[in-house]
Amino acid sequence: MDDETAPARVAKLDPERFTGITERTRYEDFLSVGPASLAGRLLRMFWQPVFVSENLKAGRPVRLRIMGENFTLYRGDSGAAYMVGAICPHRGLQLSTGRVVGENIECFYHGWTFDGRGQCVAQPCEQKSFAHKVTIPHYPVREYLGLLFAYFGGGDPPELPVLDVFAGEGFVELREELRPWPVFTQIENSVDETHFNFAHRRTKFDDIGMNKAIPVLTCEETDYGLIRRGQRGDSVRTGHFFMPNWSLSSIYEHKKGWAEHLVWRVPVDDASHISFMADFIYKTGEDAEIYRRGQAAAKERLAGLVPAMKLVEQVIAGEMHADDIPADRPDIVMIQDAISCVGQGATRDRENDILGASDRVVSLIRRLWTREMRALAEGRPAKRWKTPRDLRTTKGVNSQ
Ligand code: FES
Numbered sequence: 293m294d295d296e297t298a299p300a301r302v303a304k305l306d307p308e309r310f311t312g313i314t315e316r317t318r319y320e321d322f323l324s325v326g327p328a329s330l331a332g333r334l335l336r337m338f339w340q341p342v343f344v345s346e347n348l349k350a351g352r353p354v355r356l357r358i359m360g361e362n363f364t365l366y367r368g369d370s371g372a373a374y375m376v377g378a379i380c381p382h383r384g385l386q387l388s389t390g391r392v393v394g395e396n397i398e399c400f401y402h403g404w405t406f407d408g409r410g411q412c413v414a415q416p417c418e419q420k421s422f423a424h425k426v427t428i429p430h431y432p433v434r435e436y437l438g439l440l441f442a443y444f445g446g447g448d449p450p451e452l453p454v455l456d457v458f459a460g461e462g463f464v465e466l467r468e469e470l471r472p473w474p475v476f477t478q479i480e481n482s483v484d485e486t487h488f489n490f491a492h493r494r495t496k497f498d499d500i501g502m503n504k505a506i507p508v509l510t511c512e513e514t515d516y517g518l519i520r521r522g523q524r525g526d527s528v529r530t531g532h533f534f535m536p537n538w539s540l541s542s543i544y545e546h547k548k549g550w551a552e553h554l555v556w557r558v559p560v561d562d563a564s565h566i567s568f569m570a571d572f573i574y575k576t577g578e579d580a581e582i583y584r585r586g587q588a589a590a591k592e593r594l595a596g597l598v599p600a601m602k603l604v605e606q607v608i609a610g611e612m613h614a615d616d617i618p619a620d621r622p623d624i625v626m627i628q629d630a631i632s633c634v635g636q637g638a639t640r641d642r643e644n645d646i647l648g649a650s651d652r653v654v655s656l657i658r659r660l661w662t663r664e665m666r667a668l669a670e671g672r673p674a675k676r677w678k679t680p681r682d683l684r685t686t687k688g689v690n691s692q
Protein backbone atom coordinates (compact mmCIF):
# COMPACT_ATOMS: atom_id res chain seq x y z
CA MET A 293 0.00 0.00 0.00
CA ASP A 294 1.55 3.29 -0.97
CA ASP A 295 0.95 6.54 0.88
CA GLU A 296 -1.37 8.00 -1.74
CA THR A 297 -3.97 5.32 -1.28
CA ALA A 298 -3.83 5.32 2.52
CA PRO A 299 -6.42 7.99 3.28
CA ALA A 300 -9.11 6.39 1.16
CA ARG A 301 -8.44 2.94 2.63
CA VAL A 302 -8.69 4.32 6.14
CA ALA A 303 -11.97 6.06 5.32
CA LYS A 304 -13.53 2.94 3.86
CA LEU A 305 -12.77 1.06 7.06
CA ASP A 306 -14.61 3.62 9.17
CA PRO A 307 -17.93 1.97 10.06
CA GLU A 308 -19.60 5.35 10.67
CA ARG A 309 -19.09 6.26 7.09
CA PHE A 310 -20.78 3.30 5.55
CA THR A 311 -23.49 2.16 7.92
CA GLY A 312 -26.71 2.15 5.94
CA ILE A 313 -25.26 3.89 2.93
CA THR A 314 -24.06 1.71 0.15
CA GLU A 315 -25.44 3.01 -3.13
CA ARG A 316 -24.24 5.96 -5.09
CA THR A 317 -27.74 6.77 -6.30
CA ARG A 318 -28.85 7.45 -2.73
CA TYR A 319 -26.33 10.25 -2.39
CA GLU A 320 -27.36 11.82 -5.64
CA ASP A 321 -30.96 11.63 -4.53
CA PHE A 322 -30.19 14.00 -1.65
CA LEU A 323 -29.99 16.77 -4.23
CA SER A 324 -33.04 16.03 -6.41
CA VAL A 325 -36.15 17.49 -4.86
CA GLY A 326 -38.77 17.21 -7.62
CA PRO A 327 -41.99 15.29 -6.93
CA ALA A 328 -40.71 12.04 -8.44
CA SER A 329 -37.40 12.00 -6.57
CA LEU A 330 -36.96 10.14 -3.30
CA ALA A 331 -35.71 13.22 -1.45
CA GLY A 332 -38.59 15.21 -2.93
CA ARG A 333 -41.06 12.61 -1.73
CA LEU A 334 -39.48 12.60 1.72
CA LEU A 335 -39.64 16.41 2.01
CA ARG A 336 -43.27 16.39 0.88
CA MET A 337 -44.24 14.24 3.85
CA PHE A 338 -43.70 17.24 6.16
CA TRP A 339 -45.19 20.73 6.43
CA GLN A 340 -42.93 23.26 4.75
CA PRO A 341 -42.85 27.03 5.29
CA VAL A 342 -43.41 28.81 1.99
CA PHE A 343 -43.90 32.52 2.75
CA VAL A 344 -43.70 35.18 5.44
CA SER A 345 -47.35 35.70 6.26
CA GLU A 346 -47.34 39.48 6.58
CA ASN A 347 -45.85 39.77 3.11
CA LEU A 348 -48.92 38.11 1.57
CA LYS A 349 -51.22 41.04 0.94
CA ALA A 350 -54.94 40.62 0.38
CA GLY A 351 -55.75 40.80 -3.32
CA ARG A 352 -52.14 40.26 -4.39
CA PRO A 353 -51.61 36.60 -5.33
CA VAL A 354 -48.01 35.41 -5.68
CA ARG A 355 -46.35 32.74 -7.73
CA LEU A 356 -44.07 30.47 -5.73
CA ARG A 357 -41.54 27.92 -6.77
CA ILE A 358 -41.02 25.20 -4.17
CA MET A 359 -39.22 21.87 -4.62
CA GLY A 360 -39.10 22.29 -8.38
CA GLU A 361 -42.82 23.01 -8.82
CA ASN A 362 -44.79 26.22 -9.24
CA PHE A 363 -47.78 27.27 -7.14
CA THR A 364 -50.16 30.16 -6.54
CA LEU A 365 -50.53 31.56 -3.05
CA TYR A 366 -53.24 34.10 -2.24
CA ARG A 367 -55.12 35.59 0.67
CA GLY A 368 -58.90 35.70 0.59
CA ASP A 369 -61.06 38.54 1.92
CA SER A 370 -61.48 36.68 5.23
CA GLY A 371 -57.72 36.82 5.76
CA ALA A 372 -57.25 33.09 5.16
CA ALA A 373 -54.39 32.04 2.88
CA TYR A 374 -54.84 29.48 0.10
CA MET A 375 -52.37 27.61 -2.05
CA VAL A 376 -53.41 26.19 -5.41
CA GLY A 377 -51.77 25.15 -8.67
CA ALA A 378 -49.78 27.61 -10.76
CA ILE A 379 -51.66 27.43 -14.01
CA CYS A 380 -55.24 28.02 -15.12
CA PRO A 381 -56.33 24.81 -16.86
CA HIS A 382 -58.40 26.71 -19.46
CA ARG A 383 -55.58 28.01 -21.65
CA GLY A 384 -52.67 27.99 -19.32
CA LEU A 385 -52.30 31.49 -17.94
CA GLN A 386 -50.20 31.83 -14.79
CA LEU A 387 -52.90 32.06 -12.14
CA SER A 388 -51.01 34.47 -9.89
CA THR A 389 -51.89 37.22 -12.39
CA GLY A 390 -55.55 36.72 -11.43
CA ARG A 391 -57.87 38.65 -9.13
CA VAL A 392 -58.95 37.59 -5.66
CA VAL A 393 -62.74 37.59 -5.36
CA GLY A 394 -63.93 36.76 -1.87
CA GLU A 395 -62.14 33.53 -0.99
CA ASN A 396 -61.63 32.59 -4.64
CA ILE A 397 -59.15 33.41 -7.35
CA GLU A 398 -60.39 34.51 -10.76
CA CYS A 399 -58.17 33.98 -13.79
CA PHE A 400 -57.10 37.24 -15.39
CA TYR A 401 -57.66 35.98 -18.93
CA HIS A 402 -61.31 34.78 -19.14
CA GLY A 403 -62.46 34.72 -15.56
CA TRP A 404 -62.49 31.04 -14.71
CA THR A 405 -62.71 31.10 -10.94
CA PHE A 406 -61.34 28.62 -8.40
CA ASP A 407 -62.00 28.24 -4.72
CA GLY A 408 -59.31 27.56 -2.14
CA ARG A 409 -59.81 23.83 -2.56
CA GLY A 410 -59.01 24.06 -6.26
CA GLN A 411 -62.59 23.58 -7.43
CA CYS A 412 -63.61 25.62 -10.45
CA VAL A 413 -66.73 27.50 -9.43
CA ALA A 414 -67.32 29.82 -12.39
CA GLN A 415 -66.71 29.96 -16.14
CA PRO A 416 -68.35 33.26 -17.04
CA CYS A 417 -67.76 32.96 -20.80
CA GLU A 418 -69.43 29.55 -21.02
CA GLN A 419 -73.17 29.54 -21.60
CA LYS A 420 -73.25 25.99 -20.24
CA SER A 421 -70.72 25.94 -17.45
CA PHE A 422 -68.91 22.70 -16.79
CA ALA A 423 -67.05 24.19 -13.82
CA HIS A 424 -68.00 21.30 -11.56
CA LYS A 425 -65.83 19.02 -13.72
CA VAL A 426 -62.72 21.19 -13.44
CA THR A 427 -60.26 21.20 -10.57
CA ILE A 428 -56.72 22.34 -10.00
CA PRO A 429 -54.34 21.11 -7.29
CA HIS A 430 -54.71 22.62 -3.85
CA TYR A 431 -52.59 22.34 -0.72
CA PRO A 432 -53.46 22.80 2.97
CA VAL A 433 -52.03 25.98 4.49
CA ARG A 434 -51.41 26.82 8.17
CA GLU A 435 -49.78 29.75 9.91
CA TYR A 436 -47.20 29.37 12.68
CA LEU A 437 -44.77 31.94 14.08
CA GLY A 438 -45.72 34.37 11.33
CA LEU A 439 -44.88 31.91 8.56
CA LEU A 440 -47.29 30.27 6.14
CA PHE A 441 -46.75 26.53 5.92
CA ALA A 442 -48.07 24.30 3.16
CA TYR A 443 -48.38 20.56 2.92
CA PHE A 444 -47.56 18.99 -0.44
CA GLY A 445 -47.84 15.32 0.44
CA GLY A 446 -51.47 14.69 -0.57
CA GLY A 447 -54.08 13.12 1.68
CA ASP A 448 -54.46 14.11 5.30
CA PRO A 449 -51.52 16.19 6.51
CA PRO A 450 -49.68 15.32 9.71
CA GLU A 451 -49.95 17.62 12.69
CA LEU A 452 -47.98 20.82 12.26
CA PRO A 453 -45.11 20.61 14.78
CA VAL A 454 -45.18 23.35 17.39
CA LEU A 455 -42.46 24.18 19.92
CA ASP A 456 -42.96 26.08 23.15
CA VAL A 457 -39.37 27.28 23.24
CA PHE A 458 -40.62 30.70 22.13
CA ALA A 459 -43.07 31.10 24.98
CA GLY A 460 -40.94 33.40 27.19
CA GLU A 461 -40.52 37.19 27.20
CA GLY A 462 -39.37 38.55 23.90
CA PHE A 463 -40.36 38.58 20.26
CA VAL A 464 -39.96 36.55 17.09
CA GLU A 465 -37.83 38.02 14.33
CA LEU A 466 -38.44 36.53 10.90
CA ARG A 467 -35.96 36.45 8.05
CA GLU A 468 -35.93 34.66 4.74
CA GLU A 469 -32.97 34.30 2.42
CA LEU A 470 -32.83 32.79 -1.03
CA ARG A 471 -29.57 30.89 -1.19
CA PRO A 472 -28.18 29.58 -4.46
CA TRP A 473 -26.95 26.22 -3.26
CA PRO A 474 -28.66 22.86 -2.69
CA VAL A 475 -30.75 22.39 0.40
CA PHE A 476 -28.88 19.29 1.52
CA THR A 477 -25.56 21.09 1.32
CA GLN A 478 -26.99 23.74 3.64
CA ILE A 479 -28.41 21.14 6.02
CA GLU A 480 -24.99 19.55 6.31
CA ASN A 481 -23.35 22.93 6.81
CA SER A 482 -25.68 24.00 9.56
CA VAL A 483 -25.16 20.96 11.80
CA ASP A 484 -21.41 20.91 11.31
CA GLU A 485 -19.92 22.96 14.12
CA THR A 486 -16.31 22.20 13.35
CA HIS A 487 -16.46 24.56 10.37
CA PHE A 488 -16.84 27.53 12.77
CA ASN A 489 -13.16 27.28 13.67
CA PHE A 490 -12.12 27.64 10.04
CA ALA A 491 -14.82 29.11 7.80
CA HIS A 492 -16.02 31.54 10.49
CA ARG A 493 -12.73 33.03 11.58
CA ARG A 494 -12.72 36.81 12.03
CA THR A 495 -16.31 36.79 13.29
CA LYS A 496 -18.45 37.05 16.40
CA PHE A 497 -17.60 33.42 17.16
CA ASP A 498 -14.00 34.49 17.85
CA ASP A 499 -15.31 37.24 20.12
CA ILE A 500 -17.25 34.88 22.38
CA GLY A 501 -14.50 32.28 22.53
CA MET A 502 -16.26 29.62 20.51
CA ASN A 503 -13.32 29.28 18.19
CA LYS A 504 -10.74 28.78 20.90
CA ALA A 505 -11.17 25.02 20.86
CA ILE A 506 -12.37 22.67 18.15
CA PRO A 507 -15.53 21.06 19.46
CA VAL A 508 -15.89 17.32 19.87
CA LEU A 509 -19.22 16.48 18.24
CA THR A 510 -21.61 13.76 19.31
CA CYS A 511 -25.17 13.02 18.28
CA GLU A 512 -27.91 10.46 18.48
CA GLU A 513 -31.17 9.75 16.72
CA THR A 514 -34.31 10.91 18.51
CA ASP A 515 -38.09 10.74 17.96
CA TYR A 516 -37.85 13.94 15.90
CA GLY A 517 -34.50 13.63 14.15
CA LEU A 518 -31.33 14.00 16.15
CA ILE A 519 -29.81 15.79 19.08
CA ARG A 520 -26.29 17.06 18.58
CA ARG A 521 -23.72 18.27 21.05
CA GLY A 522 -20.50 20.15 20.61
CA GLN A 523 -18.18 19.91 23.58
CA ARG A 524 -15.61 22.65 24.12
CA GLY A 525 -13.75 22.11 27.38
CA ASP A 526 -16.47 21.67 29.99
CA SER A 527 -19.09 23.54 27.94
CA VAL A 528 -21.59 21.70 25.79
CA ARG A 529 -23.51 23.27 22.96
CA THR A 530 -26.74 21.40 22.24
CA GLY A 531 -28.88 21.71 19.13
CA HIS A 532 -31.75 19.78 17.59
CA PHE A 533 -32.28 18.70 14.02
CA PHE A 534 -35.80 17.83 12.94
CA MET A 535 -36.31 15.52 10.02
CA PRO A 536 -35.95 16.21 7.28
CA ASN A 537 -34.94 19.89 7.01
CA TRP A 538 -35.33 22.12 10.06
CA SER A 539 -33.42 22.76 13.23
CA LEU A 540 -33.24 24.60 16.53
CA SER A 541 -30.10 26.03 18.11
CA SER A 542 -28.87 29.06 20.02
CA ILE A 543 -27.17 31.77 18.02
CA TYR A 544 -25.12 34.71 19.09
CA GLU A 545 -25.26 38.13 17.45
CA HIS A 546 -22.50 40.59 18.16
CA LYS A 547 -23.56 43.20 20.73
CA LYS A 548 -27.08 41.75 20.72
CA GLY A 549 -26.62 38.61 22.75
CA TRP A 550 -28.10 35.16 22.37
CA ALA A 551 -31.28 34.14 20.61
CA GLU A 552 -33.09 30.90 19.90
CA HIS A 553 -32.72 30.13 16.22
CA LEU A 554 -35.34 28.05 14.44
CA VAL A 555 -34.69 27.53 10.76
CA TRP A 556 -36.28 25.61 7.93
CA ARG A 557 -34.36 24.94 4.71
CA VAL A 558 -36.89 24.70 1.89
CA PRO A 559 -35.78 23.81 -1.62
CA VAL A 560 -36.74 26.09 -4.47
CA ASP A 561 -35.26 23.57 -6.88
CA ASP A 562 -32.35 21.12 -6.92
CA ALA A 563 -29.75 23.89 -6.85
CA SER A 564 -31.22 26.51 -4.49
CA HIS A 565 -33.27 26.89 -1.36
CA ILE A 566 -34.83 29.43 0.94
CA SER A 567 -33.77 29.55 4.58
CA PHE A 568 -36.78 30.63 6.64
CA MET A 569 -35.50 31.78 10.02
CA ALA A 570 -37.55 32.52 13.12
CA ASP A 571 -35.33 33.86 15.89
CA PHE A 572 -36.64 34.36 19.38
CA ILE A 573 -35.06 37.54 20.71
CA TYR A 574 -35.06 37.79 24.50
CA LYS A 575 -35.77 41.51 24.60
CA THR A 576 -38.78 43.58 25.54
CA GLY A 577 -39.71 47.27 25.72
CA GLU A 578 -36.89 49.75 25.06
CA ASP A 579 -34.33 46.95 24.65
CA ALA A 580 -36.43 45.44 21.89
CA GLU A 581 -36.69 48.82 20.17
CA ILE A 582 -32.93 49.34 20.33
CA TYR A 583 -32.47 45.88 18.84
CA ARG A 584 -34.89 46.60 16.01
CA ARG A 585 -33.18 49.91 15.24
CA GLY A 586 -29.83 48.12 15.12
CA GLN A 587 -31.23 45.54 12.69
CA ALA A 588 -32.71 48.26 10.49
CA ALA A 589 -29.37 50.10 10.44
CA ALA A 590 -27.55 46.89 9.48
CA LYS A 591 -30.04 46.30 6.67
CA GLU A 592 -29.57 49.82 5.40
CA ARG A 593 -25.81 49.45 5.52
CA LEU A 594 -25.98 46.16 3.64
CA ALA A 595 -27.97 47.79 0.86
CA GLY A 596 -24.98 50.06 0.18
CA LEU A 597 -22.39 47.26 0.11
CA VAL A 598 -21.30 44.94 -2.69
CA PRO A 599 -23.93 42.18 -2.80
CA ALA A 600 -22.89 39.12 -0.80
CA MET A 601 -23.21 36.65 -3.66
CA LYS A 602 -21.09 38.86 -5.90
CA LEU A 603 -18.26 38.50 -3.38
CA VAL A 604 -18.86 34.77 -3.14
CA GLU A 605 -18.61 34.43 -6.91
CA GLN A 606 -15.35 36.38 -6.90
CA VAL A 607 -13.88 34.16 -4.19
CA ILE A 608 -14.93 30.98 -6.01
CA ALA A 609 -13.48 32.38 -9.25
CA GLY A 610 -10.18 33.12 -7.52
CA GLU A 611 -10.49 36.86 -8.05
CA MET A 612 -10.27 37.57 -4.33
CA HIS A 613 -9.77 35.67 -1.08
CA ALA A 614 -12.43 35.11 1.55
CA ASP A 615 -10.17 36.74 4.14
CA ASP A 616 -10.13 39.95 2.07
CA ILE A 617 -13.84 40.46 2.69
CA PRO A 618 -14.31 43.04 5.45
CA ALA A 619 -15.05 41.21 8.68
CA ASP A 620 -17.38 43.94 9.88
CA ARG A 621 -19.97 43.25 7.18
CA PRO A 622 -23.26 42.35 8.89
CA ASP A 623 -23.55 39.32 6.60
CA ILE A 624 -19.98 38.03 6.97
CA VAL A 625 -21.06 34.70 8.51
CA MET A 626 -23.56 34.04 5.72
CA ILE A 627 -20.90 34.90 3.12
CA GLN A 628 -18.48 32.44 4.71
CA ASP A 629 -21.17 29.76 4.68
CA ALA A 630 -22.00 30.60 1.06
CA ILE A 631 -18.36 30.19 0.06
CA SER A 632 -18.27 26.84 1.89
CA CYS A 633 -21.45 25.63 0.18
CA VAL A 634 -21.24 27.10 -3.33
CA GLY A 635 -17.61 26.08 -3.52
CA GLN A 636 -18.64 22.42 -3.28
CA GLY A 637 -20.54 22.66 -6.57
CA ALA A 638 -24.25 22.06 -6.97
CA THR A 639 -24.01 18.42 -7.98
CA ARG A 640 -21.19 17.14 -5.84
CA ASP A 641 -20.89 13.37 -5.57
CA ARG A 642 -20.87 12.68 -1.84
CA GLU A 643 -19.93 9.07 -2.27
CA ASN A 644 -16.28 10.00 -2.49
CA ASP A 645 -16.24 12.08 0.68
CA ILE A 646 -13.62 10.96 3.16
CA LEU A 647 -15.43 11.35 6.45
CA GLY A 648 -13.97 11.19 9.92
CA ALA A 649 -15.39 11.04 13.42
CA SER A 650 -15.80 14.83 13.41
CA ASP A 651 -18.40 14.31 10.64
CA ARG A 652 -20.60 12.09 12.72
CA VAL A 653 -23.56 14.51 12.71
CA VAL A 654 -23.39 14.81 8.93
CA SER A 655 -23.08 11.02 8.71
CA LEU A 656 -26.14 10.51 10.88
CA ILE A 657 -28.26 12.90 8.78
CA ARG A 658 -27.18 11.10 5.64
CA ARG A 659 -28.08 7.78 7.23
CA LEU A 660 -31.51 9.04 8.35
CA TRP A 661 -32.34 10.47 4.93
CA THR A 662 -31.05 7.35 3.20
CA ARG A 663 -32.99 5.02 5.47
CA GLU A 664 -36.23 6.95 4.98
CA MET A 665 -35.76 7.32 1.23
CA ARG A 666 -35.01 3.65 0.94
CA ALA A 667 -38.21 2.83 2.84
CA LEU A 668 -40.13 5.04 0.40
CA ALA A 669 -38.45 3.39 -2.58
CA GLU A 670 -39.31 -0.06 -1.28
CA GLY A 671 -42.86 0.81 -0.27
CA ARG A 672 -42.20 0.34 3.45
CA PRO A 673 -43.59 2.74 6.05
CA ALA A 674 -41.37 5.66 6.94
CA LYS A 675 -40.65 6.42 10.58
CA ARG A 676 -43.42 8.36 12.33
CA TRP A 677 -41.48 11.33 13.66
CA LYS A 678 -42.77 13.04 16.79
CA THR A 679 -41.76 16.55 17.85
CA PRO A 680 -41.81 17.27 21.59
CA ARG A 681 -42.81 20.81 22.44
CA ASP A 682 -40.34 21.38 25.23
CA LEU A 683 -36.92 21.03 23.60
CA ARG A 684 -34.19 23.29 24.86
CA THR A 685 -30.79 24.31 23.57
CA THR A 686 -27.53 25.08 25.35
CA LYS A 687 -25.03 27.64 24.13
CA GLY A 688 -21.78 25.85 24.79
CA VAL A 689 -19.90 28.93 25.80
CA ASN A 690 -19.25 30.14 29.34
CA SER A 691 -20.80 26.92 30.61
CA GLN A 692 -24.31 27.95 29.51
S1 FES B 1 -56.72 31.02 -19.36
FE1 FES B 1 -57.68 31.18 -17.46
S2 FES B 1 -59.72 31.65 -17.92
FE2 FES B 1 -58.77 31.44 -19.85
Ligand SMILES: [Fe+2]
Binds near residue numbers: 481
Ligand atom coordinates in the same frame (compact mmCIF):
# COMPACT_ATOMS: atom_id res chain seq x y z
FE1 LIG C 1 -21.63 28.37 9.20
